[in-house]
Amino acid sequence: MAEAILSVAGLEVRYGALAALSAVGLELPEGAILAVLGANGAGKTTLLRALAGVLVPARGTVVFRGRSIAGLPPERIVRAGISHVPEGRELFPLLSVRENLLMGAWIRRDAAGIERDLARLCSEFPVLGERARQPAGRLSGGEQQMLAIARALMARPRLLLMDEPSLGLAPRLARELFRMIDRRRREDGLTVLVVEQNARLALGIADLACVLAGGRVVAQGPARSLLGEEFIRGFRLGDNPAGRTQAPEP
Numbered sequence: 001m002a003e004a005i006l007s008v009a010g011l012e013v014r015y016g017a018l019a020a021l022s023a024v025g026l027e028l029p030e031g032a033i034l035a036v037l038g039a040n041g042a043g044k045t046t047l048l049r050a051l052a053g054v055l056v057p058a059r060g061t062v063v064f065r066g067r068s069i070a071g072l073p074p075e076r077i078v079r080a081g082i083s084h085v086p087e088g089r090e091l092f093p094l095l096s097v098r099e100n101l102l103m104g105a106w107i108r109r110d111a112a113g114i115e116r117d118l119a120r121l122c123s124e125f126p127v128l129g130e131r132a133r134q135p136a137g138r139l140s141g142g143e144q145q146m147l148a149i150a151r152a153l154m155a156r157p158r159l160l161l162m163d164e165p166s167l168g169l170a171p172r173l174a175r176e177l178f179r180m181i182d183r184r185r186r187e188d189g190l191t192v193l194v195v196e197q198n199a200r201l202a203l204g205i206a207d208l209a210c211v212l213a214g215g216r217v218v219a220q221g222p223a224r225s226l227l228g229e230e231f232i233r234g235f236r237l238g239d240n241p242a243g244r245t246q247a248p249e250p
């Protein structure tokens with residue numbers, strides 16, 4: 001395995017009195033895809049927001065490419081090489097698709113490289129090229145999700161954090177999206193941490209997986225080994241949005 005690009009240890013994140021994450025530890029090798037699974041409220045979004053600098057951890061260490069980044073503000077974390085696709089996308093609905101993509105490149109000064117990356121993304125997601133001049137708010141939900149991911153890639157991150165990217169996407173688009181992410185990993189060495197509702201889809205492309213419950217890591221290991229686990233089978237296979245095994249009707 002490659003050396004860890006991201007090491008998290010003893011991470012605690014609080015919302016006032018509530019510890020939404022406790023003692024979370026993770027090691028992510030460079031070029032790997034890690035799927036983070038867990039029921040609603042398990043702390044998945046909180047983990048991504050803490051890694052992206054949106055939340056400041058109460059304790060613990062986050063080391064990215066040999067540097068401590070815990071508690072840095074989001075813009076410093078983007079500059080360090082981490083892009084975050086938040087839950088709910090946070091696009092600029094009145095700006096055009098192209099302007100939204102350019103926003104993603106705000107840390108870059110290489111105009112020619114930016115144009116090359118725009119062209120590459122528009123060939124991967126043709127709808128973004130076809131509708132480049134239209135307001136982002138006029139795209140469908142799934143198209144907006146693609147745009148949010150494409151915008152995050154415009155920063156040329158080494159690590160991409162994605163919060164439920166397949167949410168609202170038709171299954172075909174979700175598979176296409178994951179294929180594109182897998183290509184970025186193979187061609188550019190991108191490392192990915194993805195929170196997914198659809199455990200089957202995520203475990204199908206991830207190398208590693210970790211399961212959160214009540215803010216703690218309750219299982220982690222190679223994605224394939226978790227796919228076989230009994231508790232994954234009864235949990236979040238994409239068809240059970242409550243994240244629980246349905247109790248039989250009395």
Ligand SMILES: Nc1ncnc2c1ncn2[C@@H]1O[C@H](COP(=O)(O)OP(=O)(O)OP(=O)(O)O)[C@@H](O)[C@H]1O
Pocket residue numbers: 015018020038039040041042043044045046047
């Ligand atoms: N802004 C907030 N203020 C207070 N509590 C919060 C806040 N955001 C989340 N929480 C709580 O922290 C816990 C973890 O929430 P989080 O959003 O990280 O879960 P999640 O695993 O992403 O869930 P979902 O699958 O529903 O997106 C939950 O108990 C939630 O109610």
Ligand SMILES: [Mg+2]
Pocket residue numbers: 044045046087
């Ligand atoms: Mg969430």
